[in-house]
Amino acid sequence: MKMTKETIQIYINNEPIECIPTNLGLTNDIYKATFMDKPVAIRIPKEETKDLSTFDNEHYVLPLIKDLDLDAHELYYNPETRIRITQWIDNAIEFKDCVMEDKIKKSAQLIKRLHDAKIVTNNEFDCISLLYEYRNKVTHLLHPIDDYFTIANEVRNIHNPHILCHNDLVSGNLLFAEDRDYLIDYEYAKDNDPLFDIMSFITENNIVDKSQRQQFYDAYFGKEPDDQVKKELFTFEKFHNLLWCTWANMMFNLFNEEVYKDIANEKYVALLHNIKTGDSI
Numbered sequence: 641m642k643m644t645k646e647t648i649q650i651y652i653n654n655e656p657i658e659c660i661p662t663n664l665g666l667t668n669d670i671y672k673a674t675f676m677d678k679p680v681a682i683r684i685p686k687e688e689t690k691d692l693s694t695f696d697n698e699h700y701v702l703p704l705i706k707d708l709d710l711d712a713h714e715l716y717y718n719p720e721t722r723i724r725i726t727q728w729i730d731n732a733i734e735f736k737d738c739v740m741e742d743k744i745k746k747s748a749q750l751i752k753r754l755h756d757a758k759i760v761t762n763n764e765f766d767c768i769s770l771l772y773e774y775r776n777k778v779t780h781l782l783h784p785i786d787d788y789f790t791i792a793n794e795v796r797n798i799h800n801p802h803i804l805c806h807n808d809l810v811s812g813n814l815l816f817a818e819d820r821d822y823l824i825d826y827e828y829a830k831d832n833d834p835l836f837d838i839m840s841f842i843t844e845n846n847i848v849d850k851s852q853r854q855q856f857y858d859a860y861f862g863k864e865p866d867d868q869v870k871k872e873l874f875t876f877e878k879f880h881n882l883l884w885c886t887w888a889n890m891m892f893n894l895f896n897e898e899v900y901k902d903i904a905n906e907k908y909v910a911l912l913h914n915i916k917t918g919d920s921i
């Protein structure tokens with residue numbers, strides 16, 4: 641990989657490609673380029689995150705979801721380097737920038753389409769082990785998160801069937817274009833409790849308004865969740881805030897970039913609210 645003032649040059653099959661950096665991606669760097677005479681997005685993992693255990697299932701998942709019409713069209717993928725090239729989606733708007741009134745409903749429908757396929761890969765997304773993996777890589781704590789690791793025990797006591805889930809429903813992974821909607825980036829995709837995915841979407845996109853949460857539940861469940869489901873959703877809400885606070889703390893230690901510190905602060909505040917009030921933020 642070769643740096644220039646405005647572009648990066650990478651080699652795919654020994655052919656050089658000039659790439660334009662974007663501001664997209666947190667664990668990856670995303671570039672825009674031309675490949676096979678098409679405008680494409682090139683995803684290159686950050687060197688410091690290559691040894692994380694999370695990403696060992698994507699090469700298996702991608703063929704399984706191909707017919708679900710969720711992801712962007714893939715042109716190249718190397719499972720060893722995790723470099724992936726997909727079509728560049730023109731005029732695509734990510735969730736946080738989308739102004740459509742029904743974007744929450746559309747997001748729920750995308751997530752439900754993945755869950756309704758009931759794919760089982762027999763490769764578990766072990767969110768508790770991941771929490772401890774992130775914690776072990778934290779060199780300097782930004783917040784006293786260790787006080788709340790007992791939330792992991794609450795997650796252990798939830799025993800719903802596990803199916804293929806996305807597990808990383810941040811704004812940039814939900815794209816809305818003129819022709820269709822997209823659910824992209826399956827690096828974290830493994831078998832998990834679908835309620836984890838629901839709370840991934842809600843917490844990662846700061847859906848704090850209860851009426852907006854209800855919009856999602858109506859579109860996903862088709863009815864009001866019962867008390868047990870609500871209790872489990874709240875457990876996952878607390879856990880998400882703890883998990884991604886820990887992840888952001890780790891990333892801040894690795895890169896010393898304020899974006900990760902901001903995420904850690906935001907997640908910690910949300911976690912404290914959960915703990916102190918016994919309710920969603």
